[in-house]
Amino acid sequence: MSEETVAASGSTPNDMTGFVADWSSDQRAFKNVPWGKAMMWIFLLSDTFIFSCFLLSYMNVRMSTTVPWPNPSEVFALEAFGTPVPLLLIAIMTFILISSSGTMAMAVRFGYQKNRRVTTMLLIVTALFGMSFVGMQAFEWTKLIVEEGVRPWSNPMGAPQFGSVFFMVTGFHGFHVSVGVLFLFIVARKVWRGDFDTQKRGFFTSRKGNYEVVETMGLYWHFVDLVWVFIFAFFYLW
């Protein structure tokens, strides 16, 4: 740990001693963490529990059903060049979401460098990746509902719980992505207009923002990607 980092982050070192000192200092516990970022982390923690409950109930119904579970590898296969490729669309969606995470991470960095042009561009690219993800999900849902006849209460492939779990988990995740896209556009507009340089007050909060807002936005977006990692592993690959 370098001397500068210690100096920049308060008086205590960043080890167990510092951890205890931060929490017992009778002051703010999260030193040098902007309140918006701390609150976003706490929100994400609560969201972690929500998604965990979904995945847990999925695990529980899948373990307890006596009817065979539909094979996701076959259900989500797509025809490509005349042969069915397993999970083709899901794989593309995964790579798109990872790419959007990459552009988001770089937007945060260029934001702190006050490079408004590049930051705006990267935020919009991230939002477009997010929109294409939701678009593919809409395609996947349509295919499953119209062609495969999957319903939340039944499906022709096997255990009826498959449909309810699928719509619940991917629907909730898709909703998160959609909200993220909306906020990405809002933050991109603020960066483009220079709100964080001119200390313009926010429309909704009436607070002055700065480029930490981009990082907080990034935390949310990376979390959406993080949740997809678990959905991909547990729902599609298992």
Added chain:
Amino acid sequence: MSDAHVEGQQHPISIYFKVWILLFVLSAGSYMVDYLALQGYLRWSLILTFMLLKAGFIVAIFMHMVWERRALLYAIMLPPIAILVFVTLMTFEGDLTFFTRGVTFAAQTFQAVMH
């Protein structure tokens, strides 16, 4: 905040590219598990390994957790341990439901076939 202080989380752009590529490789790896139709413990362990590595890199680098103070790190990373306890509980519960269904439904099917 003084002007001399470096604002926020600023790290070399190369580290983001490296993690990005790594996430691509790990995703391709987990996709290959399904494409090659690996089964059994090999499948489970590979899927979980790729998943945890991906999640770890996203949280550590993209969400900057390695550069945060421990006060925040522990406040966010320790509570999810409760989820593991929940998983354990629900595993027992799921097994019990499966067992009960097996006993009940098997008896019903047997009677239906006999009549």
